Amino acid sequence: xxxxxxxxxxxxxxxxxxxxxxxxxxxxxxxxxxxxxxxxxxxxxxxxxxxxxxxxxxxxxxxxxxxxxxxxxxxxxxxxxxxxxxxxxxxxxxxxxxxxxxxxxxxxxxxxxxxxxxxxxxxxxxxxxxxxxxxxxxxxxxxxxxxxxxxxxxxxxxxxxxxxxxxxxxxxxxxxxxxxxxxxxxxxxxxxxxxxxxxxxxxxxxxxxxxxxxxxxxxxxxxxxxxxxxxxxxxxxxxxxxxxxxxxxxxxxxxxxxxxxxxxxxxxxxxxxxxxxxxxxxxxxxxxxxxxxxxxxxxxxxxxxxxxxxxxxxxxxxxxxxxxxxxxxxxxxxxxxxxxx
Ligand code: ISE
Numbered sequence: 175x176x177x178x179x180x181x182x183x184x185x186x187x188x189x190x191x192x193x194x195x196x197x198x199x200x201x202x203x204x205x206x207x208x209x210x211x212x213x214x215x216x217x218x219x220x221x222x223x224x225x226x227x228x229x230x231x232x233x234x235x236x237x238x239x240x241x242x243x244x245x246x247x248x249x250x251x252x253x254x255x256x257x258x259x260x261x262x263x264x265x266x267x268x269x270x271x272x273x274x275x276x277x278x279x280x281x282x283x284x285x286x287x288x289x290x291x292x293x294x295x296x297x298x299x300x301x302x303x304x305x306x307x308x309x310x311x312x313x314x315x316x317x318x319x320x321x322x323x324x325x326x327x328x329x330x331x332x333x334x335x336x337x338x339x340x341x342x343x344x345x346x347x348x349x350x351x352x353x354x355x356x357x358x359x360x361x362x363x364x365x366x367x368x369x370x371x372x373x374x375x376x377x378x379x380x381x382x383x384x385x386x387x388x389x390x391x392x393x394x395x396x397x398x399x400x401x402x403x404x405x406x407x408x409x410x411x412x413x414x415x416x417x418x419x420x421x422x423x424x425x426x427x428x429x430x431x432x433x434x435x436x437x438x439x440x441x442x443x444x445x446x447x448x449x450x451x452x453x454x455x456x457x458x459x460x461x462x463x464x465x466x467x468x469x470x471x472x473x474x475x476x477x478x479x480x481x482x483x484x485x486x487x488x489x490x491x492x493x494x495x496x497x498x499x500x501x502x503x504x505x506x507x508x509x510x511x512x513x514x515x
Contacts, residue, residue: 175201175465176203177203177241177461177464178241179195179202179203179204179205179243179461180206180207180235180244181195181243181246182207182208182231182235182243182247183209183245183247183248184207184209184215184218184219185209185246185247186446187446188207188209188218189217190446191453191457192204192207192219193218193222194453195244195457196222196223199454199461202457204219205226205239205240206226206227206233207219207228207234208227208229208233209247215227231255231258232258240264241264242264242265242266242460242461243265243267244266245266245267246269246297249271249345250274252269252271252272252273252274252278253278256272256282257281259294260293260294263293264293265293265460266293266294266295267295267297267460268295268296268297269296269297270297270298270349270352271344271477272296272474275485276482276485279478282294282474282478283474283505283508292473292507294474294477295463295469295470295471296471296480298352298353298471298480299452299453299456300352300449300452301352301356301452301456301471301472302452302453302455303449303452304426304451304452305426306353306357306412306423308423309357309414309423310356312421313357317419317421318415318418319416320417321357321394321416322395322415322417323414324396324397324412324415325397325413325415326350326411327399327401327410327411327412328346328349328350328399328410329400329401329404329407329408329409330403330408331405332403332405333376333382333402333403337378337382337402339381339382339384339491341402343367343384343386343488343491344481344484344485346402347384347400347484348481348483348484350386350396350398350412351480351487352472354394355479355483356472358390358392358394360391360394361391361499361501362390363390364496364497364498365386365389365483365490365497366386366387366388366490366495366497367386367387367491368384369381369384369385370385373403377403380403381491382400382402382403383402384401386400386487388487407441407442407443408442408448409441409442410423410448411425425442426448428440456471482499482501486498
């Protein structure tokens with residue numbers, strides 16, 4: 175039996191999820207979508223078969239023929255929609271960030287804990303990227319002994335004019351925050367943020383790029399250059415430094431072109447092509463989990479913890495001083511730090 179899915183929000187990521195679910199995920203059937211912009215919803219389902227356009231998000235959540243929901247609408251709507259899914263007892267995959275601030279995520283954690291079973295997954299897709307997975311496996315097998323540092327680069331080609339500087343942390347670096355927690359299986363305790371001289375290519379007053387330096391509970395240092403107007407393309411890389419070697423995540427295998435006395439490989443346009451495999455594997459695992467009655471991938475607790483670190487980062491950016499991460503006690507429902515073990 176296929177898992178019947180409703181997708182709320184058909185912007186960049188929602189439309190991508192609809193297409194991936196409809197064309198590349200086994201045992202999944204998209205039955206309904208909705209978006210504030212009906213035209214955009216129609217465009218997202220064009221050519222994908224019989225998919226209903228619902229009027230309201232609550233219609234998608236309540237529909238009898240919807241077994242599980244993907245929430246890919248505006249970040250500010252996530253809390254209300256995820257809580258509605260919990261009320262309806264339906265599994266939900268919510269795009270990152272789970273909520274814009276930790277308070278909202280904590281309310282989701284509390285509602286799910288009260289329910290006593292995990293239904294919420296958060297779209298931290300890098301946990302499924304073959305490169306990051308290989309680093310985690312190698313680290314576990316002791317390939318470089320104990321980790322000491324994790325150097326990360328996160329560059330987008332362009333951001334919208336006047337993007338709030340905080341979005342570099344809560345919308346972009348939040349992926350490295352999650353990856354660090356998942357890789358090292360411990361919490362991040364302190365964040366410092368440095369601003370460089372702003373790039374002259376930035377349109378508006380975004381402070382871009384930023385450098386985050388985070389510390390984990392055991393003392394691993396994680397630094398992240400976030401640069402969302404890097405112009406030349408989308409570029410995400412990382413190097414983990416251990417006591418006896420390093421592990422790197424670079425571009426996935428790319429064809430090397432040699433011509434006219436030059437050697438080159440392509441640079442990605444955005445996260446959809448860089449992380450296409452990760453998104454597909456994430457959706458496949460989520461669907462398999464729904465069919466098996468199990469929650470898979472990042473939990474609501476992971477969403478909360480990432481939001482709390484991001485909030486500390488935004489505070490560090492605003493004050494220019496290091497900021498401690500405050501986390502409430504972890505409820506029993508989320509006993510392990512991650513569930514990808
Ligand atoms: C975007 O919203 C994403 O989630 C991408 O994965 C990230 O790399 C990018 O920086 C964000 O703007």
